[in-house]
Amino acid sequence: xxxxxxxxxxxxxxxxxxVGIASMDRFEGAPKQMDPxxxxxxxxxxxxxxxxxxxxxxxxxxxxxxxxxxxxxxYAGINHVLQPMVLWNVCRWIEDQGYEAVPMPNDWPWPxxxxxxxxxxxxxxxxxxxxxxxxxxxxxxxVFVHLRIAAFCAGLGEIGYGKxxxxxxxxxxxxxxxxxxxxxxxxxxxxxxxxxxxxLLCVEDCSGEAISGTETVRVTVAGRELEWGLIDYEKCSRxxxxxxxxxxxxxxxxxxxxxxxxxxxxxxxxxxxxTYDYGRAIEGAAGCMRACMVHLEEQGKLRNTFHEPFRRRKxxxxxx
Numbered sequence: 373x374x375x376x377x378x379x380x381x382x383x384x385x386x387x388x389x390x391v392g393i394a395s396m397d398r399f400e401g402a403p404k405q406m407d408p409x410x411x412x413x414x415x416x417x418x419x420x421x422x423x424x425x426x427x428x429x430x431x432x433x434x435x436x437x438x439x440x441x442x443x444x445x446x447y448a449g450i451n452h453v454l455q456p457m458v459l460w461n462v463c464r465w466i467e468d469q470g471y472e473a474v475p476m477p478n479d480w481p482w483p484x485x486x487x488x489x490x491x492x493x494x495x496x497x498x499x500x501x502x503x504x505x506x507x508x509x510x511x512x513x514x515v516f517v518h519l520r521i522a523a524f525c526a527g528l529g530e531i532g533y534g535k536x537x538x539x540x541x542x543x544x545x546x547x548x549x550x551x552x553x554x555x556x557x558x559x560x561x562x563x564x565x566x567x568x569x570x571x572l573l574c575v576e577d578c579s580g581e582a583i584s585g586t587e588t589v590r591v592t593v594a595g596r597e598l599e600w601g602l603i604d605y606e607k608c609s610r611x612x613x614x615x616x617x618x619x620x621x622x623x624x625x626x627x628x629x630x631x632x633x634x635x636x637x638x639x640x641x642x643x644x645x646x647t648y649d650y651g652r653a654i655e656g657a658a659g660c661m662r663a664c665m666v667h668l669e670e671q672g673k674l675r676n677t678f679h680e681p682f683r684r685r686k687x688x689x690x691x692x
Contacts, residue, residue: 373556374466374469374471374555374557375557375558376393376557376558376559376560379391379393379419379462379466379555379557380393382462382465383419383421383458383462386457386458386461386462386465387423387454387457387458388421388422388423388458388462389422389423389424389541389542389546390420390421390422390423390424390528390539390541390542390546391419391420391421391422392419392420392422392523392526392527392528392560393417393418393419393420393526393527393557393558393559393560394417394418394420394522394525394526394527394559394560395416395417395559396408396409396415396416396417396418398525398559398593398594399418399525399594401592401593402518402521402593404510404511404515405511405512405515405516406515406516406517406518407511407515407517408476408515408517408522408550408552410510410511410515411474411476411515411517411552412472412474412552412553412554414554415474415552415553415554416553416554416555416556416557417552417553417555417556417557417559418522418525418526418550418551418552418553419462419526419550419551419553419557420519420522420523420525420526420528420548420549420550421455421458421459421462421548421549421550421551422523422528422537422539422541422542422546422547422548423450423454423455423458423546423547423548423549424541424542424545424546424676425442425446425450425542425545425546425547425661426441426445426446426545427545427665427676427678427682428441429441429442429445429446430442430446430656430657430661430662430665430682433654433655433656433662434656434662434682434683434687435685435688436621436688439622439654439656442653442656443653443654446653447547447653450547451477451478451479451547452479455477455478455479455547455549456475456477456479458549459475459476459477459549459551460475462551463475463551466551466553466555469555471553471554471555472553472554473551473552473553474551474552474553475549475551476517476519476549476550476551476552477549478519478547478548478549517550519548519549519550520535520536520537520548521591521593521598522548522550523537523539523548524537524562524563524593524594524596524598525562525593525594526550526559526560527559527560527561527562527563528560528563529563529565529567530563530565530566530567530568530598531568531598531599531600532544532567532568532574532600532660532664533568533570533572533574533575533583533599533600533601534574534575534578534583534600534601534659534660534664535583535600535601535603535660536660536661536664538567538568538664538668539567540563540565540567540673540674540675541674541675541676542674542676543567543664543665543668543669543673543674544657544660544661544664544665544668545661545665545676562594562596567668567673569671571667572585573659573663573664573666573667574601574659574660574663574664575601575659576659576663577658577659577662577663577687578608578611578658578659578660579611579616579618579619579655579658579659580604580607580608580610580611580612580615580616580655581607582603582604582605582607582608582611583601583602583603583608583659583660584601584602584603584604585601587601587602588600588601588602589601589602611655612653612654612655612657613653613654613655614654614655616655617629617690617691618689618690618691619654619655619656619658619689619690620654620655620690621690622654658687662682665682666681666682666683669681669682
């Protein structure tokens with residue numbers, strides 16, 4: 373019989389940096405549109421993978437001189453290259469052992485549903501008529517699993533105030549994917565540590581002022597109450613794409629500004645060099661990732677340690 377240690381060992385050899393296993397009962401109470409049990413009703417376990425974002429992929433944005441490494445390697449290189457190949461190989465190996473494996477990649481932008489699409493707080497603009505349930509008892513395709521919550525359910529870490537998954541290895545520096553399987557794998561215990569201390573540096577350093585410092589969202593997952601700051605996703609997306617003059621050296625002309633001032637989904641694809649893949653990640657997650665990482669490193673909470681601190685100079689801002 374296939375065991376959890378065997379799956380973890382193979383996944384790490386295949387290229388995953390983190391591997392955790394969740395039992396399916398931990399998703400009890402999830403909204404139908406986010407419940408993985410509708411994807412594979414006979415699944416017995418979810419295997420969740422973490423892929424580290426290189427600390428060095430953030431260096432050029434930190435210095436204000438080299439932006440393509442984060443969007444190209446920190447996003448596209450993981451989501452479009454490394455992660456699909458790891459999923460492919462792990463799923464092939466699980467199915468070679470006689471168990472079914474459903475890959476759940478993180479390389480698709482948004483789910484094609486009316487239900488999520490009509491809630492801009494979750495994903496974006498309405499998509500009327502995009503999909504429909506195949507029967508009254510099922511959600512519409514595609515079911516969109518919250519991978520950060522899945523990682524919490526697999527014991528990989530906790531959800532921080534900025535809504536990123538924080539792990540004891542890398543803090544906020546990982547992207548996620550998962551596999552559903554009918555292999556009876558032993559689940560990992562939930563993470564019991566305390567990484568986020570509610571310092572609110574994610575709020576303070578977000579160039580889009582997208583994270584509320586006072587209003588929060590609370591959900592109950594696997595018997596635990598999770599809480600994070602309320603996020604304005606339109607502000608978040610604008611900042612992510614470089615909507616702030618203070619953090620975007622590519623915004624040069626009034627026409628550039630006009631492009632960003634259109635609807636955020638237009639700004640997502642607005643003029644930038646072609647190497648800036650995956651939504652033009654110009655802002656470099658200044659608050660939710662970089663400020664959080666600096667704080668956790670300074671506190672000595674992370675296992676992935678370095679000889680030198682990440683922040684060695686005062687953070688730059690245009691117009692100061």
